[in-house]
Amino acid sequence: MYYDHQVSNPSSDLVIPQVNAYCKPVKGMVFEYVDHAYDFYCEYAKKAGFCVRKRGSYMNDGLLKSKYFTCSKEGHKPANSYDSMAEKDGSNKPYYKRRKRPTIRCGCRAQIFLKYVDDLRFEINDFVKGHNHEMVDANDMHFVRSHRKLTHVQQDIIYEMSTLNLGPVKAFNIKRTKYGGFEEIGPTKDDCKNFKHNLTCYIGEYDAEMVVQRLSGKKNYCDGYSFEYTVNTNVLYNMVFVPFTAIDNHCRNVTVIDALLSSESIESYSWLLKVFLDFFGIAPKVVVTDQDSAMKQAISMVLPNSRYRLCMWHIMKKLADKAVWRVTRFPKKYMVDSWKIDVGVNPRTAPISSFGNDKFLKVKEISREITSGEYLINSYVTDVDELIKVRDQINIMVKKADETKYKRTHLSKRDMFAAILGYDQSSSVCLVV
Structure with a gap:
C-alpha cells in the first residue's frame, strides 16, 4: 500500500490514493445491502488513509432509495452566531460563551453515492476519489474512528x-x-x-x-437432570437467591440447585428443602449454613438425620468483631473433632456446563x-x-x-x-x- 501524493490536477490540488484494485470502488458495482457497501468503502478508506462518515439518505414509502458515504473531512463546521447580551426565550438567562472547538472538516468532496436498483440491490452511481487534504499515515490508522x-x-x-x-x-x-x-x-x-x-x-x-x-x-x-420454573407476576423484586453447593470427589465446589425465594421464612426454606429431597432422593449427611434461625428450624424439620453445622468463615468473622481479644484461628484439634464425620459425595451431582x-x-x-x-x-x-x-x-x-x-x-x-x-x-x- 502506498499513497500517490502527486498532484494529478494542478488547478485542484487533489490527492488520489493508489490502492489494490480488488478493494477500490468502481462505478456500477452492485451490493446486496447498504452495510456491505459501507464495509467495502471503509476497507478502501483504511488502505487509502482516511476516515469514513455516513451522510444523508433518501427514503420513499419506508424504502431506502439512496445513500451517501463521504470522507470525514467533508463540508465545513457551521459558525455559531450568538449575542452574549441577548436573552434566551424571554428569560433572564443570557447566552453563555461556548468553548471554541477545532474542526477537521475542510470541504473534502470524496464520496460514494449508492442508488437503489431492482431486486433490492444498491449500485454505486457516483464515486469521487480525489481528496483536498493529506492522507493519514498507515501507522496512525488505528486511531481513526471508522476503523x-x-x-x-x-x-x-x-x-x-x-x-x-x-x-x-x-x-x-x-x-x-x-x-x-x-x-x-x-x-x-x-x-x-x-x-x-x-x-x-x-x-x-x-x-x-x-x-x-x-x-x-x-x-x-x-440423563436424570430436571428442573422446574414458575412465573410469579406478583413478586418482581427483592427475591432471595439460595444456592446449594456440594463438594465432589475432587474437593471442588459444585452448585447443584439454585432457587429464588420470596422471603427468608421457615415455610419457604421448608418447601425448598422438600423439593431438594424429592429430586435427589437422599438427604445430605452434613449441612453447612450461616447463622440463620429460619434455615436451622427448616433443616431440623425436613432433614432430621442430617448433621447441621455453622460455616467456619461466618464464625470467625463474627467472633473477630465481638471478641475483646484478637482471634486469628481456632485450635486445629477443636476443628477436627467438631467436623469429624464420614461425608459422602452425591454421585448424581455434576459440573454445570x-x-x-x-x-x-x-x-x-x-x-x-x-x-x-x-x-x-x-x-x-x-x-x-x-x-x-x-x-x-x-x-x-x-x-x-x-x-x-x-x-x-x-x-x-x-x-x-x-x-x-x-x-x-x-x-x-x-x-x-
Whole structure:
C-alpha cells in the first residue's frame, strides 16, 4: 500500500490514493445491502488513509432509495452566531460563551453515492476519489474512528475473560501484549468498555430466558437432570437467591440447585428443602449454613438425620468483631473433632456446563482448532523455509477472505451479542420475573 501524493490536477490540488484494485470502488458495482457497501468503502478508506462518515439518505414509502458515504473531512463546521447580551426565550438567562472547538472538516468532496436498483440491490452511481487534504499515515490508522471496530473474535475474548473476573481494560492489555502493540488491535480501551457495557445491558433484558434456555440445553444432554420454573407476576423484586453447593470427589465446589425465594421464612426454606429431597432422593449427611434461625428450624424439620453445622468463615468473622481479644484461628484439634464425620459425595451431582446455540458453539470449537499458529511456529522454529510456506498459505487464505467478506451476511449488534452468549433468540421463552 502506498499513497500517490502527486498532484494529478494542478488547478485542484487533489490527492488520489493508489490502492489494490480488488478493494477500490468502481462505478456500477452492485451490493446486496447498504452495510456491505459501507464495509467495502471503509476497507478502501483504511488502505487509502482516511476516515469514513455516513451522510444523508433518501427514503420513499419506508424504502431506502439512496445513500451517501463521504470522507470525514467533508463540508465545513457551521459558525455559531450568538449575542452574549441577548436573552434566551424571554428569560433572564443570557447566552453563555461556548468553548471554541477545532474542526477537521475542510470541504473534502470524496464520496460514494449508492442508488437503489431492482431486486433490492444498491449500485454505486457516483464515486469521487480525489481528496483536498493529506492522507493519514498507515501507522496512525488505528486511531481513526471508522476503523476502530471489534471483531467477533475480539468480542468473544472480552466476554470469556469477563467470566474469569477480568474486566475489558485487562482484556485489552492482554490482547495488546499478545498482538504486539496498540496498532495491531484496532479498537481502544474505551471501545472495549463500551462493548462490555452494551453486552451487560443486553443480558439484562434476557437474563431469565437465558437461564431457562441453558437449563433446557443441559436437560437434553444430561440423563436424570430436571428442573422446574414458575412465573410469579406478583413478586418482581427483592427475591432471595439460595444456592446449594456440594463438594465432589475432587474437593471442588459444585452448585447443584439454585432457587429464588420470596422471603427468608421457615415455610419457604421448608418447601425448598422438600423439593431438594424429592429430586435427589437422599438427604445430605452434613449441612453447612450461616447463622440463620429460619434455615436451622427448616433443616431440623425436613432433614432430621442430617448433621447441621455453622460455616467456619461466618464464625470467625463474627467472633473477630465481638471478641475483646484478637482471634486469628481456632485450635486445629477443636476443628477436627467438631467436623469429624464420614461425608459422602452425591454421585448424581455434576459440573454445570453451558449449552446454547449449536451453530455458534461449533464456530467457537472450530476457532479454537484454527488458532494453531503458536504450535506451527514452535514446530518449524528451526526450519525457516517451511515456516515461510506456512505463512504464504495463510496469506492466500487471508486474501481470499478479504475478497469475499463483503458478500457474506452481516449480524446485527443484538444478534452478535446473542452469538457470543450462545443465546438462541428464536426459541426464547417469554418470562415475567
